[in-house]
Amino acid sequence: MEIKVVRNVLDVNKTLAGRNRDRFSQEKVFVLNLMSSPGSGKTTLLEKTLVQLAPDLKCAVIVGDVCTSNDADRLAVSGAPVVQVNTDQFGGDCHLAAHVIAAAADDIDLEDIDLLIVENIGNLVCPAEFDIGEDARAVVLSVTEGEDKPAKYPVMFRVCDAAILNKTDLLPYLDYDVGAAVGYMGQVHPEMPVFQLSAKTGEGIDPWIGWLKEQVTRKRSRG
Amino acid sequence: MEIKVVRNVLDVNKTLAGRNRDRFSQEKVFVLNLMSSPGSGKTTLLEKTLVQLAPDLKCAVIVGDVCTSNDADRLAVSGAPVVQVNTDQFGGDCHLAAHVIAAAADDIDLEDIDLLIVENIGNLVCPAEFDIGEDARAVVLSVTEGEDKPAKYPVMFRVCDAAILNKTDLLPYLDYDVGAAVGYMGQVHPEMPVFQLSAKTGEGIDPWIGWLKEQVTRKRSRG
Numbered sequence: 001m002e003i004k005v006v007r008n009v010l011d012v013n014k015t016l017a018g019r020n021r022d023r024f025s026q027e028k029v030f031v032l033n034l035m036s037s038p039g040s041g042k043t044t045l046l047e048k049t050l051v052q053l054a055p056d057l058k059c060a061v062i063v064g065d066v067c068t069s070n071d072a073d074r075l076a077v078s079g080a081p082v083v084q085v086n087t088d089q090f091g092g093d094c095h096l097a098a099h100v101i102a103a104a105a106d107d108i109d110l111e112d113i114d115l116l117i118v119e120n121i122g123n124l125v126c127p128a129e130f131d132i133g134e135d136a137r138a139v140v141l142s143v144t145e146g147e148d149k150p151a152k153y154p155v156m157f158r159v160c161d162a163a164i165l166n167k168t169d170l171l172p173y174l175d176y177d178v179g180a181a182v183g184y185m186g187q188v189h190p191e192m193p194v195f196q197l198s199a200k201t202g203e204g205i206d207p208w209i210g211w212l213k214e215q216v217t218r219k220r221s222r223g
Numbered sequence: 224m225e226i227k228v229v230r231n232v233l234d235v236n237k238t239l240a241g242r243n244r245d246r247f248s249q250e251k252v253f254v255l256n257l258m259s260s261p262g263s264g265k266t267t268l269l270e271k272t273l274v275q276l277a278p279d280l281k282c283a284v285i286v287g288d289v290c291t292s293n294d295a296d297r298l299a300v301s302g303a304p305v306v307q308v309n310t311d312q313f314g315g316d317c318h319l320a321a322h323v324i325a326a327a328a329d330d331i332d333l334e335d336i337d338l339l340i341v342e343n344i345g346n347l348v349c350p351a352e353f354d355i356g357e358d359a360r361a362v363v364l365s366v367t368e369g370e371d372k373p374a375k376y377p378v379m380f381r382v383c384d385a386a387i388l389n390k391t392d393l394l395p396y397l398d399y400d401v402g403a404a405v406g407y408m409g410q411v412h413p414e415m416p417v418f419q420l421s422a423k424t425g426e427g428i429d430p431w432i433g434w435l436k437e438q439v440t441r442k443r444s445r446g
Contacts, residue, residue, distance in 0.1 A: 038260045038347050038376065039368025066348060068374050092378060094317065094348035122375075123346055124261050125289060125317035144367035144390070145262025151291050152345070153261065155315060167367070173396045 013130050016098035020105070020133025027110035030216040031118065033132055035156065036140035037149075038122030041166040043071045045140060045199035046119060050078035052209045057216060058112060062104045063119040064096040071119060083107045087121060095126040098133055115216055124149065128156040136215050138162045143176045150184040157188040162195065162211060169198040236353055239321035243328070243356025250333035253439040254341065256355055258379065259363035260372075261345030264389040266294045268363060268422035269342060273301035275432045280439060281335060285327045286342040287319040294342060306330045310344065318349040321356060338439055347372065351379040359438050361385045366399045373407040380411040385418065385434060392421040 024031050036042050053059055060081040063071045072084035083104045087093035096118060120127040139160040141149055144167055150157040157163065163185055182194050193211060197204030247254050259265050269284065276282055283304040286294045295307035306327045310316040319341060343350040362383040364372055367390055373380040380386065386408055405417050416434060420427030
């Protein structure tokens with residue numbers, strides 16, 4: 001019974017996500033859905049990413065949290081427009097759903113934007129199941145989280161187009177097997193690129209920035 | 224509409240959780256619901272906790288994951304009975320619900336057990352909303368996750384009876400403000416004890432073990 005209820009919610013979401021996708025396409029905005037566990041470093045990665053993209057792309061961010069505007073405050077420093085969504089007004093939702101993104105997008109001048117990045121709620125399960133009308137999905141995994149997360153949360157790693165293995169600056173202090181983590185990702189999603197980097201120090205961030213720019217450019221050349 | 228649907232699911236869950244609670248009470252089993260983000264170190268903490276409790280309490284574990292039996296394999300080494308629940312059979316659920324715990328408990332000889340520990344799905348949002356018939360709840364937060372998680376995920380920290388601040392062995396390598404993290408917890412849930420420890424090295428684990436034993440003893444003396 002519970003599963004059927006969830007299925008209905010997902011069907012409604014799918015329809016609304018399709019509307020978002022049409023709207024973003026018309027406005028020529030590329031949308032990235034960035035997901036991860038709580039505390040994997042999404043916001044720090046975004047702070048650095050926004051700075052690096054600024055010369056080439058006009059970016060905006062929708063950032064989701066159950067409570068607080070801490071992340072929006074941090075990201076606003078970049079100068080990019082930032083809209084904070086607090087899901088405690090939506091039943092404390094553990095994910096951003098398509099109707100929430102539609103409402104948040106009303107507060108952004110989409111005509112003026114090349115790339116909209118959605119920083120989803122920190123959660124490795126539910127956000128993977130809710131299409132928000134995005135063009136690409138990326139997951140951030142921290143090296144402090146254990147190697148086997150891709151095997152334990154396979155849906156997330158299966159739906160994503162890229163993965164970031166973050167906090168590599170901590171590797172000298174951990175018993176962490178990078179090869180094992182990348183191996184688990186390869187089992188779940190063989191073609192997915194994995195970017196090993198430290199958002200904190202900036203080491204290894206360039207290939208990730210290059211990949212993201214390429215996605216936006218490729219969509220533009222198609223549209 | 225979605226919120227109403229979620230409300231119905233929670234009402235059904237509450238009824239089934241009540242049945243679990245009666246059953247555990249009759250069998251004189253204390254039930255701890257252990258929750259956290261993915262990768263905060265719940266399983267390592269449990270490995271150490273089971274060893275320390277073994278001389279005094281007969282323990283069993285129900286461990287939830289979306290996929291894999293990695294955690295059950297690790298915990299089985301302790302000799303305590305371990306039941307693995309994979310929620311991919313329950314719609315890939317992001318939490319353990321009361322009916323799932325009821326089914327898993329059928330595989331445990333409850334008469335022979337003092338303490339049943341439920342290692343919930345790695346998720347700081349949904350598990351906090353699903354009563355499973357437990358006597359106490361604890362949340363594990365890792366010092367690699369950032370100080371503000373209690374403010375961002377207040378429901379979890381509000382429903383818990385104790386918090387563990389784990390991976391303190393990594394503090395020398397992080398810019399982490401322990402006082403700020405404990406302060407956020409105190410704002411959300413002023414009376415909650417916070418145990419700072421490293422499950423990996425065992426440092427600081429004794430007060431946590433003492434607290435847990437005390438909970439079980441207190442319930443016994445009441446019942």
